[in-house]
Amino acid sequence: MMSLSMVTGNYAAFPYVVPKSLDECLSGLEHFIYYPNPGNLGDELIAASTVTLFDRIGLSYEVYEEGRDYGEAYTLVYGGGGGLVSEWDWHEVMAPVFSSPGLSRCVILPHSIRGCRSILQLMDERFTVFCREHRSLEYCRKFNQKASFLPADDMAFYLSPLLLPSWESLVERCAEPGILLRLFSGMNLIKEREAHLCRFYRKTCRRLLRHLSSRVQLLEDGRRVGWFLREDQERDEAFASCLPPVPRMDVSRYGGGDCRWHDYNMMGVYMLLHAVNAVDVVVTDRLHVSIAAAMAGRETMMIDNSYGKLSGVYEQSMKPLSHVSFCRNMEELLLQLRRSNVPVPNHERRD
Known part of the structure; x- marks a missing residue:
């Protein structure tokens, strides 16, 4: 399993x-x-x-x-x-x-x-x-x-990860016939909907695990850097055009939906936490990748989305977290990466 x-x-x-x-x-x-x-x-x-x-x-x-x-x-x-x-x-x-x-x-x-x-x-x-x-x-x-x-x-x-049920218990509960009976009371196709959701999360989890092994930056000292960057209309195009040619993935898009089914939401949380836990350093313009990485105690470098959502939440809620930094531009990101001894292709300092 x-x-x-x-x-x-x-x-x-x-x-x-x-x-x-x-x-x-x-x-x-x-x-x-x-x-x-x-x-x-x-x-x-x-x-x-x-x-x-x-x-x-x-x-x-x-x-x-x-x-x-x-x-x-x-x-x-x-x-x-x-x-x-x-x-x-x-x-x-x-x-x-x-x-x-x-x-x-x-x-x-x-x-x-x-x-x-x-x-x-x-x-x-x-x-x-x-x-x-x-x-x-x-x-x-x-x-x-x-x-x-x-x-x-x-x-x-x-939320704290300590409040989560185990992954195994979620899989077991979500595989039981009738878990959606309370949610789809009186409707047909209950079992078909349930089976679809179970297949979706199992398939998506396998895809996430497979991609994580090849879409992170492996450093010479053994550390792994996750460039978890968005690929939708909230991306800051000017910032994105300056980013280095490193492996990257948009973790947040490996799941989701209407968010009405609590156990499936919990499975999505596990997927997100697993992704950030698989690396040592997280660089992201995804707000909740940043929050999940902060939960996991990972060194987190935040860059903004197109309308300033991450900078706003950082200022209001995340500034006291010592392992989380916000980078307003490419220069600040490069400086933070150098401080953390993370080499960046095509952006190394030339003396």
Whole structure:
């Protein structure tokens, strides 16, 4: 049976302490509908951390189902992430959800929000919105004076690898007939959907393990450097054009989905943690690769995405972590690599 290794880092900083404003907001809710933000492995880390926190607090909730009528007065909690930015069209999907006539209260967990004034216009006194970087907080407060906007760390910071079940127990649970029965109650094709998800994660895990062996930079001293760089529209093209010709991979795209199934989210978290645990140094413009690497105690060099998400979260939540650095430009990245004795092809200093 395929197995993913547990990280072996120092977990002392994780989970972060939940801020009083977020704790009181969630603890004060009665039964609510939880709508996770979909996406990649990073979003699965967010979703896994969120549900773990819900259960730790002892909250009563159910996962959102498309097309279901929730009545005239219900509370919605929308999961954290980066869906409400102009680079993606997901804010268009959420607009009718936020404008539903039955919605009596809405909590949006720590999010990046930018370039979506139309979605902000839907938010009134019913909305409490947490922002994971100061830039998003300022943007929201500038264009909306009705909703409550508050700062908070990205939800992924509230998870520790020590809180995870074992990989073997996840595989066993996800292989059991009926695990999705609670999630697809009354629907046909339950077994087919379950089998598809099991096959998807097993196949994706094998692909991740295979690629990790060949897509990392092996140094002469035996250390391994993971250049885990994004390949989508959030990539900073100017920075990317300056990067050296080294092996690289976009780890976050080795999984993900609608993030509604907790055990599968946990499997995605294991895949992400295994990837960062397989190397000694991580260079990335992926926010949740950075957070996972920080959890694992790996030396982490962050570079920004196209709209400043990583720099914002670094300033708000990661600056105190001594093994994590943020590099604003190629010169700073090269300096950090030299300090760590990581040779970079075509970028070596010429005396």
